Amino acid sequence: MQRSSRPFAPFEFMIAWRYLRARRAEGGVSVMTWISLIGIALGVMALIATMAVRSGFRAEFVDTILGANPHTTLYMAPRQIDDETAVPGIISDYDALTQAVAALPGVTRATAVVKGQVLVQAGDRSNIGQVYGLTLADLKAIPRVADAETGIGNIDDFDSGIAIGSGIARELGVGVGSSVRLISPDGAQTAFGTTPRVNAYKVAYIFTAGRYDIDQTRVYMPLAEAQSFFNREDAADEIQIMTTDPERVDRLTPALLAAGGEGAQVWTWRDSSGQFLKALDIEDDVMFVILSILVLIASMNITSGLIMLVKNKGRDIGILRTMGLTQGSILRVFFLCGAFTGIIGTLIGVVLGVALSLNISSIMAAVNWLTGGGAWDPAIRGIYELPAKLRGIDLLKAVSLSLVLSLVVTWFPARRAARMNPVEALRYE
Incomplete structure (x- = not known):
């Protein structure tokens, strides 16, 4: 066998x-x-x-998205003036709303921001810039921007100038201490209509966020100066919010809408980059x-x-x-x-x-x-x-x-x- x-x-x-x-x-x-x-x-x-x-x-x-951008943003719906004209919504009581949002469970930071698009010029060179007006403390809280290893200059000098991306600095050929002009089409109201607003600012800080589109267009300006430059006296355009869990940021949307009240809208980082x-x-x-x-x-x-x-x-x-x-x-x-x-x-x-x-x-x-x-x-x-x-x-x-x-x-x-x-x-x- x-x-x-x-x-x-x-x-x-x-x-x-x-x-x-x-x-x-x-x-x-x-x-x-x-x-x-x-x-x-x-x-x-x-x-x-x-x-x-x-x-x-x-x-x-x-x-790079979460290191230089908010996890979610609270803003107000545009206001309809007449059948053909609508203006962007603004937040008048932004201090109170910022504190209310910051107190919500899961929120680590809330920042009032003024936004606007400008033309950045230095000499005969120019570039399109997206301006974010915020405080020095809020700027320091952005990890990819307030990075001493990649930044050039002293971020503490922000209140006496502006911070620009390394891409803009390279395109314009400027460095820390250089002067640039910001031109906004939405300027002062005169009897002859709206005139462009042109102001010169010193470059106090140059950052590298790690994303080409951010470094190539972004400009940070002190909040008070941005309010004056963009005609946002005592108002903000949006509340930018950082959370403890960006992957589950949608769970905060109902609470944010309730805090914002009538006309409030929310835009998360997944809405912008989800596709x-x-x-x-x-x-x-x-x-x-x-x-x-x-x-x-x-x-x-x-x-x-x-x-x-x-x-x-x-x-x-x-x-x-x-x-x-x-x-x-x-x-x-x-x-x-x-x-x-x-x-x-x-x-x-x-x-x-x-x-x-x-x-x-x-x-x-x-x-x-x-x-x-x-x-x-x-x-x-x-x-x-x-x-x-x-x-x-x-x-x-x-x-x-x-x-x-x-x-x-x-x-x-x-x-x-x-x-x-x-x-x-x-x-x-």
């Missing part, structure tokens, strides 16, 4: 490993093994690097599916290699069966042959993928140098560099996918080897 050995006995590993070792007479099998291993390694590397870059891009994009983030999520899913197909194609090479191995080892299978090995043992031997290839390829792919992700900045710098600086355009992508963020869940997904596919495609040729009739295998030997 044939006695079954325990599953995955040491001799099964030994036979499987010997079959995978290169031999001159079985070069085809060895070549297919190497092709399978390299294909899986490259597929896993690409999958890990892509997911790391996508995670890093999303994290950096969200961080882009949804597009990123869809792209993440599509990229994962595409790269998973690449890993599957690489795994299918294991099937080809194992079929060739089973064909070349027909005589060995017959001898092993006559020596007492069961179908289960033969199945496990050839299953281990494919599993070794998948596991080793996956491990190599993980190492290469992690190394590529950790050095993505250096790689992109080299690519930019080779292409003359056109590989990463911040004017299109919004942020200045291609970031990468390795997450444990992404590594787990890549490893699990590769191993599962490798083991699944290994099963079928291993099962074919186990069902081989030893008599037929030895008939012509």
